[in-house]
Amino acid sequence: MLTSSLKGCLLLHIFIDADACPVKDEVYRVAKRYGLKVTLVSNMWMRIPRENWLDLVVVDNEPDAADDWIVDHVNAGDIVIADDIPFADRCLKKDAIVIAPKGRVFTSHTIGDALATRDLMAHLRETGVIAGGGPPPMAKKDRSLFLQRLDEAIQTVRRQK
Numbered sequence: 001m002l003t004s005s006l007k008g009c010l011l012l013h014i015f016i017d018a019d020a021c022p023v024k025d026e027v028y029r030v031a032k033r034y035g036l037k038v039t040l041v042s043n044m045w046m047r048i049p050r051e052n053w054l055d056l057v058v059v060d061n062e063p064d065a066a067d068d069w070i071v072d073h074v075n076a077g078d079i080v081i082a083d084d085i086p087f088a089d090r091c092l093k094k095d096a097i098v099i100a101p102k103g104r105v106f107t108s109h110t111i112g113d114a115l116a117t118r119d120l121m122a123h124l125r126e127t128g129v130i131a132g133g134g135p136p137p138m139a140k141k142d143r144s145l146f147l148q149r150l151d152e153a154i155q156t157v158r159r160q161k
Contacts, residue, residue, distance in 0.1 A: 012034075012036050012037075012077065012078065012079065012154065012157050012158070013036070013038075013039065013074075013075070013079070014027060014031055014037070014038045014039070014078070014079045014080075015038075015039050015040075015041065015070045015073070015074055015078060015079070015080045015081070015096075016038065016082075017041060017066055017067065017070065017081065017082040017084065017087065018040035018041055018042040018046065018056075018066070019042050019043055019044070019066065021081060021082075021083075021101060022138050023081065023138075023146050026146060026147055026150070027081060028051075028054065030147065030150055030151065030154070031054070032051070032053070034154055035053070036053065036154070037053050037055075038053060038054050038055070039054075039055045039056075039057060039073070040054070040056045040057070041056075041057045041059060041066040041069050041070050042056065042057070042058055043059060043060070043061045043062075043065060043066060044058065044061070045058055057069060064087075067082075067090065070082075070087075071087075071090045071091060074091055074094050074096045075094070075096070076094065076095035076096065077095065077096070077097070077160065078096045078097070079096065079097045079098075079099065079150070079153050079154070079157070080096050080097070080099070081098075081099055081100075081101065081150075082100065083100045083101055085106070088100075089106075092106060092107070092108055097153045097156070097157070099146065099149050099150060099153060100146075101138065101142070101146055102138065102142040102145065102146060103142060103144075103145030103146040103148065103149045104149075105149050105153070
């Protein structure tokens with residue numbers, strides 16, 4: 001017999017936009033500890049641990065196919081791991097919690113600024129004002145912050161259910 005807190009926890013689902021996600025192993029450890037369902041969505045097959053709580057969904061190799069699949073399947077209170085700001089906005093509109101791999105939590109209050117900053121930086125790169133180069137590599141502190149934010153999100157959802 002499951003306790004009521006565990007029953008609520010079973011409803012929590014983590015979705016990972018998996019193609020370039022650098023924190024999959026961290027999510028596996030946390031999900032296993034809490035007994036959560038995890039679905040990785042990718043444009044290509046990838047090796048994942050054989051666990052009954054872990055699934056891989058391979059979608060067409062088209063732009064935004066993984067994002068579209070996740071948005072179609074995510075529910076309020078689910079957690080999405082993604083760094084794509086427009087995709088995060090779509091998930092927030094479905095009342096999901098969105099955490100970037102470096103620990104940034106997107107919220108309905110912060111997504112507008114994130115989208116505006118993204119668009120401004122893209123414009124500055126296109127006009128040559130700044131050079132592109134991509135984000136800095138993941139550091140140990142980034143992984144630690146991500147784990148902290150993931151645990152906080154799980155605890156928040158568990159308290160609400």
